[in-house]
Amino acid sequence: MSVEKVLLASPRGFCAGVEMAIKALAWMVRSFDEPVYCYHEIVHNKIVVDRFIDKGVVFVDSIDEVPLGSPIMLSAHGSAPEVVAAARERGSYVVDAVCPLVTKVHHEVKTRAGKGFHIVYVGHEGHEEAVGTMAVAPDAITRVESVEEVDALPIFDKPVAMLAQTTLSHREWSEVAVHVKERFPDVWTPGRSDLCFATTNRQSALMTIAPQVDAFIVIGSSNSSNTRALERLAVEAGCTHVYRVNSADELPTDLSGIVGVTAGASAPEELVEGVLARLNPRLGVEEVFVTDEDEYFPPPRNIRELQSSIDMAITAMSGASILGTPGLDDRSLAASVVLEALSDS
Numbered sequence: 001m002s003v004e005k006v007l008l009a010s011p012r013g014f015c016a017g018v019e020m021a022i023k024a025l026a027w028m029v030r031s032f033d034e035p036v037y038c039y040h041e042i043v044h045n046k047i048v049v050d051r052f053i054d055k056g057v058v059f060v061d062s063i064d065e066v067p068l069g070s071p072i073m074l075s076a077h078g079s080a081p082e083v084v085a086a087a088r089e090r091g092s093y094v095v096d097a098v099c100p101l102v103t104k105v106h107h108e109v110k111t112r113a114g115k116g117f118h119i120v121y122v123g124h125e126g127h128e129e130a131v132g133t134m135a136v137a138p139d140a141i142t143r144v145e146s147v148e149e150v151d152a153l154p155i156f157d158k159p160v161a162m163l164a165q166t167t168l169s170h171r172e173w174s175e176v177a178v179h180v181k182e183r184f185p186d187v188w189t190p191g192r193s194d195l196c197f198a199t200t201n202r203q204s205a206l207m208t209i210a211p212q213v214d215a216f217i218v219i220g221s222s223n224s225s226n227t228r229a230l231e232r233l234a235v236e237a238g239c240t241h242v243y244r245v246n247s248a249d250e251l252p253t254d255l256s257g258i259v260g261v262t263a264g265a266s267a268p269e270e271l272v273e274g275v276l277a278r279l280n281p282r283l284g285v286e287e288v289f290v291t292d293e294d295e296y297f298p299p300p301r302n303i304r305e306l307q308s309s310i311d312m313a314i315t316a317m318s319g320a321s322i323l324g325t326p327g328l329d330d331r332s333l334a335a336s337v338v339l340e341a342l343s344d345s
Ligand code: SF4
Pocket: 015, 016, 017, 018, 076, 099, 100, 101, 102, 166, 167, 196, 197, 198, 199, 226, 265
């Protein structure tokens, strides 16, 4: 491998929703005896999931698999209302780590369906976010992801609204959205697109770098929608050599010239560091910033309160005064640090 230089996209990697979900699950692990159950992969990244499995988390695809009275976490992708209800019935303690941006789309689905609209939802078949969102109003929603599927839609006898999965690439969304608007000229759409800031920012950074590189490395799992969107976008931008890798071990050995590197929203920074070390560029790494990302989503209130109570109990048991004990400051705690601490403990 004779890589001359790396152009490193920024922002890349963990988004605010993933940061929140990882911290929330880590606190569940800290708070309860094994096993803690998690409905669906907490985020779509194998290394993150494996690290939690090592700590006794059991990932399930059905709430029926959870023994009665166990602690349950619901993943960042959002769960169907009946799944949330089943978890609350079955679990001893339930934390719903759904990203607030997904909750916003669930809310839009509920509101539009309640107002008598039929919703055309742009999303990937089988993706957990799409499945959970459609379950909010299954009789009032139809999923599409291609122009052909839009053409095949019937004429609805109701007004039509259009919503979308948060992690689509702008291109895959806009092509279908334009077609929906042609077929249903009066379609209602939200004031702001449902595509999330993290998805959009990572795509902008990639597009800034793509024209300058001989190859692009996209770090992330194959079941991560926003990672796959980055991969497709790099190809559409004209990169002839685009590689999606889970980690440095999967890098091709014949890379040369200038190489772009980015990471999907669920890929930890330690994977980026591993890739950069393996690429070992002769002229170093240049980070290309397109925007600062300072969004922050606090973990769900119940798990934050539980952590504060545990910390106070530990302080009191140690004989120290709980008066003046600083409250839990999760904002200054990075999920990458939490993850590393999990593997060290
Ligand atoms: S990619 Fe966007 S929608 Fe998905 S978890 Fe991150 S912030 Fe939320």
